[in-house]
Amino acid sequence: xxxxxxxxxxxxxxxxxxxxxxxxxxxxxxxxxxxxxxxxxxxxxxxxxxxxxxxxxxxxxxxxxxxxxxxxxxxxxxxxxxxxxxxxxxxxxxxxxxx
Amino acid sequence: xxxxxxxxxxxxxxxxxxxxxxxxxxxxxxxxxxxxxxxxxxxxxxxxxxxxxxxxxxxxxxxxxxxxxxxxxxxxxxxxxxxxxxxxxxxxxxxxxxxxxxxxxxxxxxxxxxxxxxxxxxxxxxxxxxxxxxxxxxxxxxxxxxxxxxxxxxxxxxxxxxxxxxxxxxxxxxxxxxxxxxxxxxxxxxxxxxxxxxxxxxxxxxxxxxxxxxxxxxxxxxxxxxxxxxxxxxxxxxxxxxxxxxxxxxxxxxxxxxxxxxxxxxxxxxxxxxxxxxxxxxxxxxxxxxxxxxxxxxxxxxxxxxxxxxxxxxxxxxxxxxxxxxxxxxxxxxxxxxxxxxxxxxxxxxxxxxxxxxxxxxxxxxxxxxxxxxxxxxxxxxxxxxxxxxxxxxxxxxxxxxxxxxxxxxxxxxxxxxxxxxxxxxxxxxxxxxxxxxxxxxxxxxxxxxxxxxxxxxxxxxxxxxxxxxxxxxxxxxxxxx
Numbered sequence: 001x002x003x004x005x006x007x008x009x010x011x012x013x014x015x016x017x018x019x020x021x022x023x024x025x026x027x028x029x030x031x032x033x034x035x036x037x038x039x040x041x042x043x044x045x046x047x048x049x050x051x052x053x054x055x056x057x058x059x060x061x062x063x064x065x066x067x068x069x070x071x072x073x074x075x076x077x078x079x080x081x082x083x084x085x086x087x088x089x090x091x092x093x094x095x096x097x098x099x
Numbered sequence: 100x101x102x103x104x105x106x107x108x109x110x111x112x113x114x115x116x117x118x119x120x121x122x123x124x125x126x127x128x129x130x131x132x133x134x135x136x137x138x139x140x141x142x143x144x145x146x147x148x149x150x151x152x153x154x155x156x157x158x159x160x161x162x163x164x165x166x167x168x169x170x171x172x173x174x175x176x177x178x179x180x181x182x183x184x185x186x187x188x189x190x191x192x193x194x195x196x197x198x199x200x201x202x203x204x205x206x207x208x209x210x211x212x213x214x215x216x217x218x219x220x221x222x223x224x225x226x227x228x229x230x231x232x233x234x235x236x237x238x239x240x241x242x243x244x245x246x247x248x249x250x251x252x253x254x255x256x257x258x259x260x261x262x263x264x265x266x267x268x269x270x271x272x273x274x275x276x277x278x279x280x281x282x283x284x285x286x287x288x289x290x291x292x293x294x295x296x297x298x299x300x301x302x303x304x305x306x307x308x309x310x311x312x313x314x315x316x317x318x319x320x321x322x323x324x325x326x327x328x329x330x331x332x333x334x335x336x337x338x339x340x341x342x343x344x345x346x347x348x349x350x351x352x353x354x355x356x357x358x359x360x361x362x363x364x365x366x367x368x369x370x371x372x373x374x375x376x377x378x379x380x381x382x383x384x385x386x387x388x389x390x391x392x393x394x395x396x397x398x399x400x401x402x403x404x405x406x407x408x409x410x411x412x413x414x415x416x417x418x419x420x421x422x423x424x425x426x427x428x429x430x431x432x433x434x435x436x437x438x439x440x441x442x443x444x445x446x447x448x449x450x451x452x453x454x455x456x457x458x459x460x461x462x463x464x465x466x467x468x469x470x471x472x473x474x475x476x477x478x479x480x481x482x483x484x485x486x487x488x489x490x491x492x493x494x495x496x497x498x499x500x501x502x503x504x505x506x507x508x509x510x511x512x513x514x515x516x517x518x519x520x521x522x523x524x525x526x527x528x529x530x531x532x533x534x535x536x537x538x539x540x541x542x543x544x545x546x547x548x549x550x551x552x553x554x555x556x557x558x559x560x561x562x563x564x565x566x567x568x569x570x571x572x573x574x575x576x577x578x579x580x581x
Contacts, residue, residue, distance in 0.1 A: 019442065053303075060333060
């Protein structure tokens with residue numbers, strides 16, 4: 001699968017990444033090489049195979065993970081905001097949404 | 100400094116020949132002294148550690164499983180009162196308001212956390228060269244990589260700073276650095292150990308792992324941290340046994356599987372020889388050697404780099420400069436702030452993987468890449484299930500080569516990814532694996548063997564590791580040592 005620099009720009013846009021022209025230039029052939037490598041999977045017949053989504057073991061699948069709907073103590077507003085880059089009046093402040 | 104095991108530390112405390120304070124002090128002193136040459140720690144917290152050690156001495160908590168044992172924690176596992184950076188600038192660093200469940204359990208068992216260890220950014224890497232804070236150096240040769248991503252934890256244990264460190268293993272990040280640094284590295288079964296408080300990378304693959312100098316110490320630590328946790332719904336309700344009792348049993352009747360294909364192309368000759376000698380050693384110890392085949396193992400790297408990057412692109416979407424960590428300055432609007440923050444906060448490898456993951460999940464490509472990879476993962480799981488009908492564990496190399504030099508693979512991501520060829524299979528299949536030192540190369544660099552078992556057979560793996568280490572201890576010490 002040929003990956004062009006403009007593909008890289010589009011992917012970066014989707015991933016909320018701002019990348020420089022130099023990075024674009026460097027990443028395009030690297031990502032193309034990795035994608036060419038994973039192409040080998042196409043040769044395997046998986047038409048009758050279920051995907052292993054999730055990743056749990058059989059015992060994990062059987063484990064009951066539900067709990068009673070009870071109020072539990074939580075972090076609270078002060079602690080939750082303690083690491084925020086720009087907290088304001090009990091909220092997370094961000095730059096304006098519409099430019 | 101004389102190295103000691105977990106049980107030696109406890110007996111010394113109980114006998115009164117040492118105190119938790121003096122163990123903590125010695126560990127902190129050597130961590131500080133050796134950090135100039137190794138860069139293994141991103142934070143060393145002398146005050147917190149000594150306060151904690153005094154508590155243990157004061158309460159005579161010396162009978163607990165890990166009483167007074169100094170421990171280092173990889174910097175992607177949350178410890179209250181210390182930083183969590185994940186080796187990344189984007190976290191700021193972050194100071195978590197809570198402890199990971201594994202940390203809670205270690206503290207309850209009497210251990211003393213002395214600091215946070217350096218790692219590849221967000222655990223993405225096999226050489227530690229992706230840490231935003233400079234790479235960890237291999238204590239056996241500081242011009243060489245310690246492996247990754249838990250390189251700081253492996254180096255701290257190898258250099259005799261601490262007897263135990265925690266790491267995380269998504270594709271081999273505990274086992275591969277253990278191999279390159281000459282220590283034991285255990286990746287438990289998926290669901291054996293809680294990930295609550297472990298920063299997520301590939302959620303269907305991540306496990307917290309243990310680095311120690313010997314299998315007996317890993318057995319003690321696993322018993323402490325394993326088991327169901329209500330804060331992690333992926334932990335399974337499976338009994339935690341006394342692994343220490345299990346490892347003392349001899350190997351008679353155990354069948355060890357060998358895949359000749361995995362000892363073929365791409366493997367360094369010295370590693371092949373060392374692993375073949377280890378196979379002979381196991382035969383002499385009473386194990387039966389049987390041939391097995393994992394026909395889909397050759398696809399594991401391809402499957403892994405689709406699934407792991409897809410999950411990473413989703414998990415790392417949370418780093419947006421809003422709730423914690425770093426925020427880029429002078430962005431006129433929200434969207435630009437996100438993009439600038441992520442541009443300045445993430446390093447090249449993390450960006451590369453986020454983009455690869457975004458691509459394989461994007462419209463029109465999901466079936467061809469992600470779904471396809473998950474189907475091949477099913478085939479790999481079946482390979483293991485079939486192999487384990489005929490053996491109790493499988494022996495392979497841990498890494499294709501001993502420690503390589505800094506810069507050797509840094510511009511070739513695919514070559515770097517192939518370091519994980521023997522380790523990623525266990526993350527994809529969910530089963531446990533352990534790396535055990537099995538000799539030194541001509542250059543005096545450690546070589547590791549890997550043992551893989553069926554789900555929940557950590558006891559058998561530790562038993563095999565213990566038997567090998569008892570018969571063939573690694574006698575040499577790294578050049579950089581406490």
